[in-house]
Amino acid sequence: MKVVVIQGPNLNMLGVREQHIYGPMKLEQIHEQMKRFAQENGLEIEFFQSNLEGEIVDRIQECMGDAQGIIINPAAYSHTSIAIRDALAAVQIPAIEVHLTNIHAREEFRRKSITAEVCAGVIAGMGPFGYHLAMIGITQIMNEIKA
Ligand code: DQA
Numbered sequence: 001m002k003v004v005v006i007q008g009p010n011l012n013m014l015g016v017r018e019q020h021i022y023g024p025m026k027l028e029q030i031h032e033q034m035k036r037f038a039q040e041n042g043l044e045i046e047f048f049q050s051n052l053e054g055e056i057v058d059r060i061q062e063c064m065g066d067a068q069g070i071i072i073n074p075a076a077y078s079h080t081s082i083a084i085r086d087a088l089a090a091v092q093i094p095a096i097e098v099h100l101t102n103i104h105a106r107e108e109f110r111r112k113s114i115t116a117e118v119c120a121g122v123i124a125g126m127g128p129f130g131y132h133l134a135m136i137g138i139t140q141i142m143n144e145i146k147a
Contacts, residue, residue, distance in 0.1 A: 008075030
């Protein structure tokens with residue numbers, strides 16, 4: 001079973017950008033931890049980061065017939081992108097949306113995620129550990145579908 005991890009705009013800047021909000025951990029370190037979980041649980045895993053909406057749409061579409069689960073942090077596009085939402089709905093692959101921060105406790109414009117509405121689950125406010133929780137969650141969902 002394969003999981004594709006999709007990271008949206010500015011997440012390549014983790015560890016540098018607004019550390020008081022997003023913490024010191026870099027994206028590569030988060031991905032290392034996820035890779036370890038995947039290895040321990042016999043899962044294939046691929047990582048993709050882009051600052052461009054259309055590239056994220058393309059990557060979601062490429063998951064069709066290839067991946068059984070998606071973990072996505074659409075970052076700022078969570079609040080604006082109907083195109084990413086439509087792509088997630090189109091491929092019909094279970095997805096878990098992750099936010100490092102608790103978007104419900106932040107500025108008003110971050111409190112709504114239009115992409116989360118088409119995801120199987122959402123994890124917010126747990127920092128990098130949220131990606132680990134998402135790995136556990138997507139594994140459970142994929143196993144349920146397979147059974
Ligand atoms: C974020 C929250 C978004 O509002 C923001 O634009 C991000 C990161 C998070 O992981 O907390 O870039 O998705």
